[in-house]
Amino acid sequence: MSEASEPLGIGIVGVGGIAVSHMAALRTMPEARLVAVCDVDAARAAEAAYAGRCTAYDDVDALLADPSVDAVIVCTPNMTHESLGRAVLAADRHLLMEKPLAMTGDGARALQREAAERGLALAVGHSHRFSDQGLAIRDAIDSGAIGTPRFVRVAMNGGWIWPGWQSWVLNPELSGGHSLHNGVHLVDLASWWIGEPAASVFATGQKTTSAALGIYDYLVMELGFASGAAAVCEISRGERPRSASYLELTVVGTEGVLTREWDAEGLLAWTDTGLAAWGVDGGGARTFRRELEGFVDAARGRRPVAPPVAAAVHAVDLAVASERSLATGETVRIEVAA
Numbered sequence: 001m002s003e004a005s006e007p008l009g010i011g012i013v014g015v016g017g018i019a020v021s022h023m024a025a026l027r028t029m030p031e032a033r034l035v036a037v038c039d040v041d042a043a044r045a046a047e048a049a050y051a052g053r054c055t056a057y058d059d060v061d062a063l064l065a066d067p068s069v070d071a072v073i074v075c076t077p078n079m080t081h082e083s084l085g086r087a088v089l090a091a092d093r094h095l096l097m098e099k100p101l102a103m104t105g106d107g108a109r110a111l112q113r114e115a116a117e118r119g120l121a122l123a124v125g126h127s128h129r130f131s132d133q134g135l136a137i138r139d140a141i142d143s144g145a146i147g148t149p150r151f152v153r154v155a156m157n158g159g160w161i162w163p164g165w166q167s168w169v170l171n172p173e174l175s176g177g178h179s180l181h182n183g184v185h186l187v188d189l190a191s192w193w194i195g196e197p198a199a200s201v202f203a204t205g206q207k208t209t210s211a212a213l214g215i216y217d218y219l220v221m222e223l224g225f226a227s228g229a230a231a232v233c234e235i236s237r238g239e240r241p242r243s244a245s246y247l248e249l250t251v252v253g254t255e256g257v258l259t260r261e262w263d264a265e266g267l268l269a270w271t272d273t274g275l276a277a278w279g280v281d282g283g284g285a286r287t288f289r290r291e292l293e294g295f296v297d298a299a300r301g302r303r304p305v306a307p308p309v310a311a312a313v314h315a316v317d318l319a320v321a322s323e324r325s326l327a328t329g330e331t332v333r334i335e336v337a338a
Ligand SMILES: NC(=O)c1ccc[n+]([C@@H]2O[C@H](COP(=O)([O-])OP(=O)(O)OC[C@H]3O[C@@H](n4cnc5c(N)ncnc54)[C@H](O)[C@@H]3O)[C@@H](O)[C@H]2O)c1
Pocket: 013, 014, 015, 016, 017, 018, 019, 038, 039, 040, 041, 044, 060, 074, 075, 076, 077, 078, 080, 098, 099, 100, 125, 126, 127, 128, 166, 181
């Protein structure tokens, strides 16, 4: 284990698509160092280790036996999260789990409990919370610019969510369905901005690309909150051209409205007394660095994990409820822990 004054030794398990973003962020951080990678695809692990100048493993137990690994980022397909998370925590390593934390609420709570009992940092890759726009909206709400948030609309439509889908994503047994795969980001943002956990979910979906799809590529999730606030979260590949990314974020408060529709415009706050604007570029490069800086600080005991694990558990509960609503056509109530 490294000393607190040394860079935190990071191991990455699963070096496919998203691991690249974590590796790029790590290269810019003096307070952490990539020391090992692991992938069941040994050639892929070797290639990533060469690029990252670190040790390659094709077996997670071997990576966890490496004393230079202080903390692990798990970037594997969703159905592996719970078992790999348990292995990492059982080996007394801090854990940054890519979203979703697990595929079931019980699985997510088991990881939350295990980390708490062992005094380990458990962070979850809700990366949208660390984007310029995600933070700007939270800051604007905290500044009181729009009063109390009552309604959120998060629309993320674009081809970008399609080309990145590997075969396991299209299999609901392996990904948990679209609600758990991409939807979990949106419901997390909505309840973060509203400022309370959601109490109900109603979801509808369409298979726009092909009726043969195993998951709904067009998905709308409506959230209800105990305070009476509401949110609509929409994610689809419906945008044309498919290379485009259409984003619309709206937060309606008691005193004003925040909107973000396209990059050049930034974030706008409309109130009865005027208009304020924040310049946010929506660029992704800082997102993963911010997320990792928070994780490293939490592992070193310098600040609490952000977002709190309870929020990531709640996001899993909402996404699972959304899948149930899709299957039953019913509104699903969520039990919110006191
Ligand atoms: N935060 C975000 O914005 C974001 C974006 C994309 C993906 N993700 C999440 O990241 C995770 C990975 O997604 P991806 O798109 O990189 O997937 P991917 O399929 O591109 O890569 C997954 C890698 O994990 C390896 N792997 C599978 N099982 C393994 C195991 N048991 N041990 C070691 N390696 C294993 C595979 O060989 C592959 O190289 C998913 O949970 C996904 O939901 C998050």
